[in-house]
Amino acid sequence: MWKGYRQRFVPWIMLNLSKRARRIVNPGNDKIIEDKRVLATLLNLLPHLYNKHSNVGPCVASKNMEVMFSVLGFSVTCGPSGLPGGGKGVFLAEGSVERGTVICFYPGTIYKFMEPIFFPSLGNKFVFRCLDRLHIDGNDRGLSKIIYKSCVGRDSAWPYEAADTTWLTGAAVVPWNIGQYVNNQTTGSDANVAYQELNISLRDVPPALHCFLPNIWYSGGAEGSLRLIALVSTRNISKGEEVLSNYYTLVADTKS
Template structure:
């Protein structure tokens, strides 16, 4: 029982503010000074890469092929369009479990590497219950939370919100990132591990607000995020991109710095 509690605490402590404050001095972190933007590249560059990829992907919604076949096809397409493809794989960081690596190709500095999937919560919305024992809740700079857990309550909430916002025959978000075979290969950013000594960070988080008017309805099924509440947010979507801060070679693990300090 004690071992289980310690394991849950190790996952939760990164979102417990008092613990973060006490331990921040011992952690490597990205520091954004006064007047600087928390942007690695312009949002338009990342959005352009995404819009170039989406039309070439095939969805299980409109295909009779099994999900694994569609996922494999889209991985090859992603390599052709972006020059690389990422996949989930055992992490090289001791004790980290599953991670993300570059399966094929080469990532250039300033590239869109992955997207952080999940349900989007505004700061006044009830994220407490799904966050219990959940190491996949990411907090954006403006207080929006992204629940990237693909299990239990988080999974049920995400699927419910996608189905609520879907207008037949179009699906309002990607449901396949919840499975072993995501058909949008970039929708695995929640598995990118934190860097550690000997394993330096090569990507950083960048938040993008995407007008949904620029995404054709038939391509919404590849976007990995959905709002917890509907209505006032139906004209835009928050995406959290992982952007390369250096070149990443084939076979290398994708690693990020979890802590960003804004002065």
């Protein structure tokens, strides 16, 4: 439990900062691809997806995996990790991808600096810390689940939902809203994706598609923008491979 949780425990991370891997070479640019390409990929897939109310058979999630493969040429899924003690992991279920492909997104509640994330973070290994000190809680259980659903309910305006809640059920209607289950690389298994943080304007996403978005603000959606965490491939990935990241991504400083 501690071995996994310590990767998200900020005091432990600071004590081990020297061991953190570097994701980029050029200072001031932590992007694998341009943000507009991430948004374009998002807007390419979402209009084709079925929502949780669609009458498309017994499993909307399975149908949307077929849609993802049809539109993007690949699909992702959760399954038992191949890493010792890895628990649940993310795999390329169908197809293959080249470097610079958006594989999945990290879902959850977005907390600004100084907002009350302390209690939801206790024993929670799914809290992602952004470079600007925003935090995204991707836990699908307990208090985290209650808070996320409450925030979505608050910001939803009939007939549209403000964000995707199906990833909380273990059968995400949006196949790529599973980035919180991507495991950390090991000595024998190198990372093949990197985290890319970006903000999108909610005006760029039609209201009918907001129900597929992976994140919601804890403090409300009045900002008009949304923070997303995309996991972008850093090399080619083939069918059946487990998707692995590096929790210790760090922007190189100017003295490096």
